[in-house]
Amino acid sequence: MDYRLIGLLEAAPDATICVDGQGVIVLVNAQAERLFGYRRDDLLGQPVEILIPETVREVHPRHRAAYIADPVPRPMGAKMELAGRRRDGSTFPAEISLAAIDTDTGPLVTAAVRDVSDRRRMFETTARLASIIQSSHDAVIGKTLDMMVTSWNPAAERLYGYRAEEMIGQGIQILFPDGELEREREMLAAVIRGERVEEHQTYRIRKDGSTIAVSLTISPITSVSGEVVGIATIARDVSQRQRAEARFIGLLEAAPDAMVCVDRTGRIALLNAQAERLFGYERDEIVGQPVEVLVPEQARANHPAHRADYVAEPRPRPMGAGTELVGRRRDGSTFPAEISLSAIETDDGLLVTAAVRDATERRAIQAERERLKTQAERDRMERQLQQSQRLESLGQLAGGVAHDFNNLLGVISSYAEFVAEQLRNPESAEPGQSPLADIEEVQHAAKRGSALTHQLLAFARREIVQPRVLDLNESVGGVLTLLRRTLGEHIELSTELAPNLDVVLADPGQIEQILVNLAVNARDAMAAGGCLTIQTSHVDVDEAYAASRAELTPGRYVALRVSDNGPGMPPEVIERAFEPFFTTKPKGEGTGLGLATIYGIVHQAGGNVRIYSEPGIGTTITVMLPVTEQAADAARRSAAEADNRGNGELLLVVEDEAALREVARRILSRNGYRVIVASDGRQAIDAAWASTDRIDALVTDVIMPGMQGKELADRLRGRDSDLAVLYMSGYTEGILGAQGVLDADVALIEKPFTEAALLAKVRTVLTRRSSAAT
DSSP: OHHHHHHHHHHHHEEEEETTTBBBBEEEEEHHHHHOOOOOHTTSSSBBGGGSSGGGGGTHHHHHHHHHHSSSOOTTTSOOEEEETTTOOEEEEEEEEEEEEETTTTEEEEEEEOOOOOOOOHHHHHHHHHHHHOSSSSEEEEEEEOOBEEEEEEEHHHHHHHOHHHTTTTTTGGOOOTTHHHHHHHHHHHHHOOOOOEEEEEEETTTTHHHHHEEEEEEEOTTTTSOOEEEEEEEEEEEHHHHHHHHHHHHHHHOOSSEEEEESSBBBBEEHHHHHHHOOOOOOHTSSSSSGGOOOOOOOTTTHHHHHHHHHHHHOTTTTTTTTTEOOOTTTEEEEEEEEEEEEEEEEEEEEEEEEEEOOOHHHHHHOOOOOOOOOHHHHHHHHHHHHHHOHHHHHHHHEEEHHHHHHHHHHHHHHHHHHHHOGGGSSOOTTHHHHHHHHHHHHHHHHHHHHHHHHHHHHHHOOOOOEEEOOHHHHHHHHHHHHHHTTEEEEEEEEOOOOOEEEEOOOHHHHHHHHHHHHHHHOOOOEEEEEEEEEEEEEEEEHHHHHTTTTOOEEEEEEEEEOOOOOOOHHHHHTTTTTTOOSSSSOOOOOOOHHHHHHHHHHHHOOEEEEEEHHHHEEEEEEBOOOOOOOOHHHHHHHHHHOSSSOOOOEEOOSSHHHHHHHHHHHTTTTTTEEEESSSSHHHHHHOOOSSOOHHHHHHSSSSSSSHHHHHHHTTTTTTOOOOEEEEOOOOHHHTTSSSSTTTTTESSSSSHHHHHHHHHHHHHHHHHHOOO
């Protein structure tokens, strides 16, 4: 063998193996020893198949013979997966180039072998990153230092409306509103200096000319040497979040108590008008100040420690329970206060919301109670005070429910985005996923939100109920199938219903809610199984019994009892059972609103609810509803069953929320009505004046920017005094009436509404107008 050839092989950067015509290894270099793990002496004289993975050894001799028959230099690794096998049995991806050499002893085939594991991993990593960017829900944009677009992912196309081919090579300035270019240059300079811009909120112009709010994260793109050569921007549409924040602020403003929101550092971030009035500060001068300015000077030193303790364990709780709390006004005067706390997680961090109520009047009631002479009067005042403390916790409710509503809004927003993405790009759908399944998730979340709203309203006695004459025996019978399915086979369900039961006046849906809530509570208490009994009976309440129950008046009642033989409740649990958000269930398994909701429903119906329980024996909850002398209202049932479709009547629908406006239009149009829509009061007046046909009814939102619904109705009735009017609102009738927004006798439908409910309400106002005209 020519030693010059051997020296050349040893100097080669790749593993090199020489094989004779029979496939026997005759020469290897040091790189081949290192790559395959064999010593040179172990390889010489062995068939080359020793270096081939077992899965392809049988076919390799044919490939080798074909090459010897046509021995031209060629790279065997081009466009095909090749692999080598080490001495320990492990394999690696390889590139292999072949060449033939004529020697005195015959032709030799020389194979140069290179391990491409690192290169393949680098390629796979690059491909994975590209896939992540392409499938990201956020708009990811690359651009040069002079703001020319170099990359534009599908999410950017969806967000801004421009296709990638329209934007790559163009200046990003096309997206900027007027006056934004200078701010963008400042951020660009900061990024080039090595800084990173996190969640900068600004506005961008879409292709269709609309403006959207976006949150931007901007990072540098660097070369191998560390030089900044470009800019990467991640953008997210935050328009929905801004609308949600506006609704949250609206909720604070509608609350009857002073509401103060404090960030994690103890500085005031938000407050409502009631807080301004209570503490005497203007909003602009108090926001950003430490919350201790609202605390009397003698308590300020200890307040930060109490605040830190709450932030460390932020759960809804009334801080004023059993503690003398005091607030400080701007003028230095103080007042006794009741304060409830709740924590809300926001995109900007934790916010602690305090609902503050001036307790001066309640303290006066307490002082008056102390002055009363008889023990009976003292007991009655004590019960009234305790009940007032339970029911007057709307501030605590508002803060506590915000977390649940934020979760529901997050579910609705995410699944709606999934549906929109699948409709724009059907190939993006995951295997087995469909827009219908995502829509069902949106509907489910919306139903949960609606149910939570009605549950809160029932507790707060602000729910609009539709009472009718009821036989509780029929109500129990109608829900038994549902209860048996809900309870499961391990719970035995029995009934003991009194014959010839008197009727009561109640909302049938709320009675069903009472039965289901009590049955579910009993089921959860009897995890190992047990017996649940539902009973009905008559109860005559005399003067003596009524005196011991402040909520009852003498008379005849129907009692509904739900009993279980579970573990029972200790006295301290019974005493707090009707408090909102109080629960003995594990965290995450109960809202603490079940019994509080039942309490609100029963007392709204003029009744009473009480608990009797003993540990180890079981629990009985008794609901007492007053007997009514009213006969069953056949006319009401007939009206409910009537066809509420339209007969070509012309309706003017006014709603500032575009989606809800379209919902109302579609419901009414497909049910026989002609519909004109408007987004605000001014547009509605213009449309009414322009219509050549008489408008039969106005269907309008109550609270709108600019002109309110009542003002709009008054102005249109100035032209047509017989105009029928139906108001829509997300607020309840009780709240709107208490705030003086609407009169007590108006027609109102609460959002969200069903198709049947809207049609029934429209038919009611049209019928009422016809009757009045007659």
